[in-house]
Amino acid sequence: MSIPPSIASKAIPSHSQPLPSTENLLLDYIHKLERHRHGRSAVRIRLSLLQPNNRRDHHVRAALSTFDNLVRRLKGQVFALSNSDIMVIFKDIALDEIQAALIKLRFLFDDDPALMHEAEEGREQFVEWFVVDRDYQSLLRLAQSLVNDDIERRTLDTRPGGTDSPAAPREKRRAPLTPVLLAKMQQALAGADLANMMRRQAICALVGQAPPQPLFYELFISITELQETLLPNVSLESSPWLFQLLTETLDHRVLALLNRHDDRSLSGDVSINLNVQTLLSPDFLTFDDGIKANQRGTIVIELQKVDIFADLNAFLFARDFARERGYRICIDGVTIDSLPFIERGRLGLDLLKLSWDPSLVGGTLPDGSPLADYVRKCGASRTILCRCDSENAISLGQSVGITLFQGRFVEQCLAADQHRLRGGIGRRRS
Amino acid sequence: MSASPRDQVGAEIATPENVLLDATERVGKIRDGRFAVHLHLSRLKPQNRQEGNLRVAGRMLEPMVSAYHGQIFRLTNDDIVFMVLHPNPVDLRDHLHRLRGLFAKDPLTQDDSGDGADLFCTLYDLAFDYDIFLALVQECLKAAKIRLRAPPTPPEPKPLDATSLAMVLERLGMIDASPFVRRQSAISLGGANPVANAQPAVIFQEFFVSLADLQKAVAPDFNLQSNRWIFHHLSTTLDQRLLAAMQTLSLSAMPPSLHINLTLPSLSDPSFAAFEANRDQRIPLGVELRILDVLADSRAFSATRETLRAKGIKLVIDGLDESTLRFMDVGRTGADLYKLDWTPELAQPTRGDGLMNALKEIDPARLLLARCDSETAIAWGMNHGISQFQGRYVEAMLAATTMAVCEKARACSLAQCTQRHGVIIGPLRGECGNHLRLDTAPALSAPRSAPNRTTP
Numbered sequence: 001m002s003i004p005p006s007i008a009s010k011a012i013p014s015h016s017q018p019l020p021s022t023e024n025l026l027l028d029y030i031h032k033l034e035r036h037r038h039g040r041s042a043v044r045i046r047l048s049l050l051q052p053n054n055r056r057d058h059h060v061r062a063a064l065s066t067f068d069n070l071v072r073r074l075k076g077q078v079f080a081l082s083n084s085d086i087m088v089i090f091k092d093i094a095l096d097e098i099q100a101a102l103i104k105l106r107f108l109f110d111d112d113p114a115l116m117h118e119a120e121e122g123r124e125q126f127v128e129w130f131v132v133d134r135d136y137q138s139l140l141r142l143a144q145s146l147v148n149d150d151i152e153r154r155t156l157d158t159r160p161g162g163t164d165s166p167a168a169p170r171e172k173r174r175a176p177l178t179p180v181l182l183a184k185m186q187q188a189l190a191g192a193d194l195a196n197m198m199r200r201q202a203i204c205a206l207v208g209q210a211p212p213q214p215l216f217y218e219l220f221i222s223i224t225e226l227q228e229t230l231l232p233n234v235s236l237e238s239s240p241w242l243f244q245l246l247t248e249t250l251d252h253r254v255l256a257l258l259n260r261h262d263d264r265s266l267s268g269d270v271s272i273n274l275n276v277q278t279l280l281s282p283d284f285l286t287f288d289d290g291i292k293a294n295q296r297g298t299i300v301i302e303l304q305k306v307d308i309f310a311d312l313n314a315f316l317f318a319r320d321f322a323r324e325r326g327y328r329i330c331i332d333g334v335t336i337d338s339l340p341f342i343e344r345g346r347l348g349l350d351l352l353k354l355s356w357d358p359s360l361v362g363g364t365l366p367d368g369s370p371l372a373d374y375v376r377k378c379g380a381s382r383t384i385l386c387r388c389d390s391e392n393a394i395s396l397g398q399s400v401g402i403t404l405f406q407g408r409f410v411e412q413c414l415a416a417d418q419h420r421l422r423g424g425i426g427r428r429r430s
Numbered sequence: 431m432s433a434s435p436r437d438q439v440g441a442e443i444a445t446p447e448n449v450l451l452d453a454t455e456r457v458g459k460i461r462d463g464r465f466a467v468h469l470h471l472s473r474l475k476p477q478n479r480q481e482g483n484l485r486v487a488g489r490m491l492e493p494m495v496s497a498y499h500g501q502i503f504r505l506t507n508d509d510i511v512f513m514v515l516h517p518n519p520v521d522l523r524d525h526l527h528r529l530r531g532l533f534a535k536d537p538l539t540q541d542d543s544g545d546g547a548d549l550f551c552t553l554y555d556l557a558f559d560y561d562i563f564l565a566l567v568q569e570c571l572k573a574a575k576i577r578l579r580a581p582p583t584p585p586e587p588k589p590l591d592a593t594s595l596a597m598v599l600e601r602l603g604m605i606d607a608s609p610f611v612r613r614q615s616a617i618s619l620g621g622a623n624p625v626a627n628a629q630p631a632v633i634f635q636e637f638f639v640s641l642a643d644l645q646k647a648v649a650p651d652f653n654l655q656s657n658r659w660i661f662h663h664l665s666t667t668l669d670q671r672l673l674a675a676m677q678t679l680s681l682s683a684m685p686p687s688l689h690i691n692l693t694l695p696s697l698s699d700p701s702f703a704a705f706e707a708n709r710d711q712r713i714p715l716g717v718e719l720r721i722l723d724v725l726a727d728s729r730a731f732s733a734t735r736e737t738l739r740a741k742g743i744k745l746v747i748d749g750l751d752e753s754t755l756r757f758m759d760v761g762r763t764g765a766d767l768y769k770l771d772w773t774p775e776l777a778q779p780t781r782g783d784g785l786m787n788a789l790k791e792i793d794p795a796r797l798l799l800a801r802c803d804s805e806t807a808i809a810w811g812m813n814h815g816i817s818q819f820q821g822r823y824v825e826a827m828l829a830a831t832t833m834a835v836c837e838k839a840r841a842c843s844l845a846q847c848t849q850r851h852g853v854i855i856g857p858l859r860g861e862c863g864n865h866l867r868l869d870t871a872p873a874l875s876a877p878r879s880a881p882n883r884t885t886p
Contacts, residue, residue, distance in 0.1 A: 179599065179663070183592035240726060241662040245592065248659075280482025285489050306726050310658050312753035313477060313535055320532050321486050337728035340762045347757055366732060367762070 023150040025412075026079045026087060027143040033132060039092050042130040042139060045105065047084040049114040049125060055084045056228045062108065066101040070094055082150045089132070102127060176238035177231075185230050186249045194253050197222050197229075202414055203271070203384055203406045206394055211417040212410060216269035216300060219258075221250055244275075244306065251278040255287045271300035271330060276307050279318040288325060296326030300351065304333045305342065319348060330384070340365050344378045353384045356393040356407065363400055372400040445578065447571035450503045450511055454567045457513060457556065464556040465517055466563050467526070469510040470538070473549060478536040484508055487529060494525050506574045511567075513556075526551055537778060587645070589656030590664075594649075599667055601648040607671035608678060608855045610644040613637050615685070615828055615851075616798060616820040617874065619812070632828065632871035633818065634716060635685035637854070639672050662693070662722070669696035673705045679854060683869040689716035689746060694723035697734050706741075716744035716767070721754055724763050735764060748800065752776060755788035768792055769800040772807040772821065789814060825851065831872040838863040 033040070047055045047063060060080060067088055070076045075097070076090030090098055106126065109115055118125050130139050175181075199222050204212035227236050236243050251274050258272070278284055279301070291299065301322055308315045308331060319329055330351035334342055336359055344352040363371050375383050381404065385397040388407030397405060457464050471484060488504060491512060495502045498514035505511060514522070530539045530550055539550045554563040590598065615632045645654045655661050669692045676690060688709075696702055697717060709715065717738065724731045724747070738745050747760060748769040754760060760768060776785070789797070799811035802821030811819060829847040833839040839847070841863065850862045862868045 179592045179596040179660075183596070186592060239663060241659045242592070245657065245659040245663075277482065280480075280486050282485065285485065288489075306722060309725050309754070309758065310722055312757055314480075314482075316535060316753070317478075317483055317486070317532060320534075321490070324490070324528055324532070335728060337732060338725050341725060341728070341758050341760075343757075343759065366728075 037133040040132040044128040174235035269298040587653040608675040630874035634687035636689040638691040682865040718746040
């Protein structure tokens with residue numbers, strides 16, 4: 001039997017909180033390994049022991065990339081756990097490769113106290129080895145406890161109340177974003193290449209138990225990562241209007257990125273987030289020049305609701321121009337609370353993105369009217385439920401007639417399904 | 431097309447009009463099959479003539495102009511002129527039609543000059559109209575030269591950016607905003623308003639910060655409103671200053687009700703709680719919010735609305751215009767009052783069913799027409815079932831009524847009385863010899879004619 005390619009490493013989390021169910025996938029994988037224990041080893045790389053400033057998303061991502069080759073050549077599987085640890089399960093023939101990767105990782109973090117102490121004490125803490133055949137039971141127990149820890153952490157992390165902001169990172173008593181910090185950030189962004197912060201997330205049709213059908217992929221800059229990289233102790237959410245200003249700067253960096261001839265992100269059906277003013281800017285016109293006429297119909301432009309309503313006349317002009325060029329337009333940032341004020345048809349938009357929020361479970365709008373009625377009026381194939389990070393979100397969405405979904409849970413379903421198609425061991429959500 | 435004559439303006443080598451004239455003279459030799467189109471974009475309303483709009487307009491035409499071996503010119507007055515050779519007439523008409531659609535909101539694309547001529551664009555078949563077109567181009571060049579020779583206009587205030595915003599916020603933090611606080615009275619002319627019991631009266635006074643005056647004082651070189659996101663951010667600080675100033679408010683007579691202009695986050699700020707605790711509880715209070723605040727955080731808005739309601743504070747949504755009414759169901763905000771800003775365009779006959787339908791969705795007793803600067807505004811409002819008004823015209827009307835009963839009115843002009851009524855402190859107010867009259871809402875008589883309430 002050949003070990004299937006990685007599931008978890010394909011869906012490297014773009015948010016500050018890694019994939020919630022990587023632990024489940026790991027447990028699932030270890031169960032399946034029971035009959036294939038021989039000739040395999042596992043190593044747990046305990047990034048969680050590192051100082052917080054050494055285990056930000058980009059560090060974890062850098063560490064994960066060390067194993068890319070291994071995964072690509074089907075010699076192993078990598079799991080990025082919620083606590084920042086990495087678990088690699090590999091065929092023994094890849095042991096040398098693993099050792100080399102670990103040397104690289106130690107080098108990467110050699111100034112961290114955890115590794116410095118390890119050298120002093122001569123005890124290996126940073127990595128933990130398992131011979132699958134011999135240590136199967138302890139590996140299984142470890143995976144189970146990781147699942148439990150993760151559930152506990154998720155329960156603690158669940159904050160009441162929603163936010164209308166585009167990304168909701170964990171709030172850690174960060175300083176508010178001030179104009180001075182914003183100016184700094186804009187300056188840092190002026191010439192920055194954000195290619196490594198660009199993420200893709202699929203918008204999928206999920207109907208009944210059928211496998212997810214990706215419709216298009218949203219390309220976006222990971223705000224969490226941007227924040228972690230540029231201003232780790234500042235909360236961008238604290239000043240929504242300054243954040244909005246920042247997105248205008250980001251728009252131009254994204255367009256610069258997409259206008260680069262070597263960039264292939266634009267192949268296939270995609271959506272990009274832009275501001276109304278950006279649609280009328282020279283950068284967008286340059287972008288538009290580079291797009292083949294028949295491709296525009298496959299590009300969706302996502303506009304934030306506040307940006308649309310801040311200047312409706314500018315929006316109407318930009319909308320007509322963009323549609324005239326063949327682009328489709330989606331309103332983003334709609335929450336259950338703002339839903340009653342927004343009529344997709346009235347605004348002449350193609351799609352509407354509603355953010356998942358646990359309060360949707362009631363199935364009614366704040367004024368008590370049924371959500372299903374709203375969806376019917378908006379159009380089942382024109383309403384996207386985004387930020388779906390749990391199966392609940394999908395079930396609720398489907399129960400009110402929504403067929404299009406996006407979010408971490410959708411990514412998992414998609415990964416699992418692709419996995420299944422390759423004859424792997426992934427499961428469709430039960 | 432490759433000509434970008436705009437680039438040459440800066441270098442002062444030639445105006446686009448010079449280049450256009452050259453091109454026109456060149457095609458003069460072979461005129462057959464050539465067409466020129468003059469798009470009168472300079473006639474658009476300023477808000478529809480922004481750089482981005484003009485850029486996009488040029489972009490929509492470029493591929494066609496290029497396909498028909500033509501050239502396109504953006505003139506110094508922002509008009510666009512292009513010439514094409516043997517165009518497919520349907521294609522040409524389509525492009526112009528689409529461009530017209532893009533500017534459909536502007537009256538220019540709907541109006542005609544009365545003689546059937548199209549005010550938006552003029553087409554010249556150069557085989558026949560060459561001389562007329564040449565004369566036009568020469569005229570344009572002459573106008574451009576005059577424009578360029580005109581004395582330079584004083585530099586416009588710079589747009590505020592993140593760096594200058596920090597400076598402005600710092601200065602704002604230190605000033606007393608009282609001298610910049612303005613007030614305006616709203617009146618009910620009876621009619622649909624059940625509260626006013628059909629008797630015309632002042633119903634409330636709105637207090638707000640005069641941005642123009644504040645800008646002169648704290649940031650004369652900057653335009654505080656140049657960037658909407660920066661301005662929204664700035665507004666929260668303005669709220670603090672306004673609330674602080676309101677706590678020192680000292681009038682000889684209080685208005686029947688007091689409204690203040692705030693942003694949503696400020697309503698849960700300690701400064702609002704402090705203002706509330708210290709204010710004269712006998713005077714009913716109203717807070718006025720922008721519709722964008724409702725959308726930016728709808729959940730907080732709903733919660734705040736309930737809190738305000740429990741305290742008996744009125745909630746007002748201000749700054750509504752034709753677009754917000756047409757594209758958003760504002761009635762769902764559950765506010766006590768909606769303020770629609772008057773613009774002369776509202777009265778244009780082309781303003782059709784969209785606005786009327788949107789107006790029908792709102793209880794007329796909860797509608798107020800703001801920024802009324804003429805009798806036309808009041809008449810339009812009354813014709814559409816609105817009975818509450820605010821604006822400069824209303825201020826002047828109230829000042830005139832005050833002066834009619836003021837013992838000291840002989841020393842003052844109507845403009846002076848209006849200005850003095852608008853401020854709450856400072857030398858202007860000091861000039862008035864009768865503060866009690868100035869602050870007391872005058873008794874109003876019924877309007878001379880109360881036109882039909884229903885929309886024709």
